[in-house]
């Protein structure tokens with residue numbers, strides 16, 4: 158059964174967009190999530206960062222990247238000499254997707270599927286059109302898939318600046334949608350790992366956590382200097 162289109166107003170006001178997104182039922186995820194977690198930050202931001210979806214803490218608090226992955230991202234931004242006030246932070250999907258642990262109340266993150274990414278993509282497009290970032294930072298494979306297409310490999314292409322227009326052909330955005338975003342042809346995209354993957358690498362012990370963190374900071378530093 159086709160999903161109804163997301164009721165995205167044709168507006169470049171982040172406040173208007175946020176209010177409209179609060180009522181979005183374009184996919185089924187709204188039913189179990191606490192609230193829509195829209196992007197946060199200034200419309201004057203030079204950098205726009207895209208994650209996957211809100212986690213457990215974000216779902217309860219209503220803001221992106223305020224839980225454990227967000228704390229790690231905050232530190233990595235500082236180490237990359239990027240001020241959080243100069244960035245706009247958002248997610249590919251704006252509702253938390255989870256399943257319940259068999260015992261207890263713990264909510265376990267589940268990856269959004271292609272239909273959920275597609276249903277939410279109009280909101281991401283609207284945020285890009287409102288902020289007009291000079292640099293888009295793609296955090297992890299889900300954000301890469303929704304903006305750059307399934308063929309993009311974060312592991313191989315991370316840390317490399319690509320122009321927004323160069324990536325258009327492989328993007329799931331139609332060329333009209335791509336043009337509609339209105340980002341300048343000289344805008345750049347840099348992909349890197351998701352901060353949650355750094356947390357997982359830390360959990361494995363040894364040097365892997367430190368190496369993963371340094372890799373994230375190094376990719377963010379590339380973005381900061383574009």
Ligand code: URA
Pocket residue numbers: 208209210211212215220221222223224226227248353
């Ligand atoms: N992970 C994400 O991708 N986004 C958040 O907002 C929090 C955790």
